[in-house]
Amino acid sequence: MKRLILIILALVLGGTLFAGGKAESWATSAEWEEWAGLGQFSPEEDDWDAIEAAAKEEGTLTVYSISSRVFEFARTFYKEYGIKVEASDLTTPALLEKLMREQEAGIFNADVVFVDDIPTVYNEFYYEGRLFPFVPSDLKDVIIDEALDAPLAIHHYGSRGIAYNTDYYSEPPIDSWWDLTRTEWKGKIIMKDPMNSGAEFNTFATFIQHHVDMEEAYQDEFGEELVKRDGIPNAGYEFLLRLMENELILMADSGSVMSAVASSGQSAPPLGILGFSKLRTIEEERMSADFIKDLTPVTGFRTTTIMAIGAFSSHPNAAKLMIKWMYGGDNPRESTAGYKPFHVIGNWAVRTDIAEPEGQKPLSEMNFYEEDGDWLYDNAIGVRDFWLENQ
Numbered sequence: 001m002k003r004l005i006l007i008i009l010a011l012v013l014g015g016t017l018f019a020g021g022k023a024e025s026w027a028t029s030a031e032w033e034e035w036a037g038l039g040q041f042s043p044e045e046d047d048w049d050a051i052e053a054a055a056k057e058e059g060t061l062t063v064y065s066i067s068s069r070v071f072e073f074a075r076t077f078y079k080e081y082g083i084k085v086e087a088s089d090l091t092t093p094a095l096l097e098k099l100m101r102e103q104e105a106g107i108f109n110a111d112v113v114f115v116d117d118i119p120t121v122y123n124e125f126y127y128e129g130r131l132f133p134f135v136p137s138d139l140k141d142v143i144i145d146e147a148l149d150a151p152l153a154i155h156h157y158g159s160r161g162i163a164y165n166t167d168y169y170s171e172p173p174i175d176s177w178w179d180l181t182r183t184e185w186k187g188k189i190i191m192k193d194p195m196n197s198g199a200e201f202n203t204f205a206t207f208i209q210h211h212v213d214m215e216e217a218y219q220d221e222f223g224e225e226l227v228k229r230d231g232i233p234n235a236g237y238e239f240l241l242r243l244m245e246n247e248l249i250l251m252a253d254s255g256s257v258m259s260a261v262a263s264s265g266q267s268a269p270p271l272g273i274l275g276f277s278k279l280r281t282i283e284e285e286r287m288s289a290d291f292i293k294d295l296t297p298v299t300g301f302r303t304t305t306i307m308a309i310g311a312f313s314s315h316p317n318a319a320k321l322m323i324k325w326m327y328g329g330d331n332p333r334e335s336t337a338g339y340k341p342f343h344v345i346g347n348w349a350v351r352t353d354i355a356e357p358e359g360q361k362p363l364s365e366m367n368f369y370e371e372d373g374d375w376l377y378d379n380a381i382g383v384r385d386f387w388l389e390n391q
Helices: 002-011 027-037 047-056 068-082 092-104 118-126 137-142 177-181 198-209 211-221 237-244 254-262 276-284 314-328 336-343 373-390
Strands: 061-065 085-089 114-115 153-164 189-192 249-251 272-277 299-312
Touching: 047 061, 047 068, 047 249, 047 314, 061 092, 061 153, 061 314, 068 085, 068 177, 068 189, 068 336, 085 189, 085 237, 092 114, 092 118, 114 137, 114 276, 114 314, 118 276, 118 373, 137 237, 153 336, 177 211, 177 237, 189 237, 189 254, 198 211, 198 299, 198 373, 237 373, 249 254, 254 276, 272 276, 299 314, 314 336
Parallel strands: 061 085, 061 114, 189 249, 189 272
Antiparallel strands: 114 299, 153 272, 153 299
């Protein structure tokens, strides 16, 4: 329904996708694109001297982000260029809802958007002209093809998997995702609420997409065929139902999940489903945890985090400068610039000239499911309704 409403809106406005607010000075999106040097008016080569000079005249830059690390790269950006940044740290659903409501009301505050959940972002924002891609022309030679061909600029790939307390367990206590449904793990599986996170939601939706793998993994684990309940369409849904019935614990944020899993001195610590990059907090907070690498049918789920420029941004040059900073700047071998907060185990840069964090395998060697944007977008409502009905 939302897609239909957006299409009707575009047709009624006849090329002027939005009206009011900061867009009042632009008769059409095309006029803004030409002024901003984006979309169909993107130059073949960026003039960074001109971009930086214009950026410093534009004023405070506004960034909507799903990561609290926005405050770190915003601080270093200001230190580098003297451009102030107004940063917001939001959950994925809250960020996308805020962006949609503002733009529909003719308010175009967001200059840079840093977010995951690419099925929704691509279908409801990029394809509708609400977000614009920007990849610095001088970085295209060092960005991997998959990221270069994506609709919007990919900042990094992340992951979701299962973490365990290494202080308590001398080795991984499970070897299959189906182990999470065993009675011995009842009430001892913890994760961020999927209704507040696109990455967590898409992780479980992808298990449903790969239900054939899940059915085979069940038989391998238990030595018998999976018997699904009446009305359950496939092994992916059966897995999700059994996981919820095993008293899955939901938390507000990933930091709380990692603390619950990795805190020292526990007698029976839970397992946690969360992003690999949370390992960065282990040494900082003197905790003990690792992710289970050898799991069937897969180690986990690969996530995608994008960065884009909001439609009718009043600070497009500052936004371009920020995106280049977030990519890692000009000399990543000497300094990863704004990418530094993300240069940790569990994140994979899309630039070939940024080395993997020490101890991390290349992404090509990881056994991850990948996001299928079209499938996830077409099936998300069904998965969401199933979750809400059974949690």
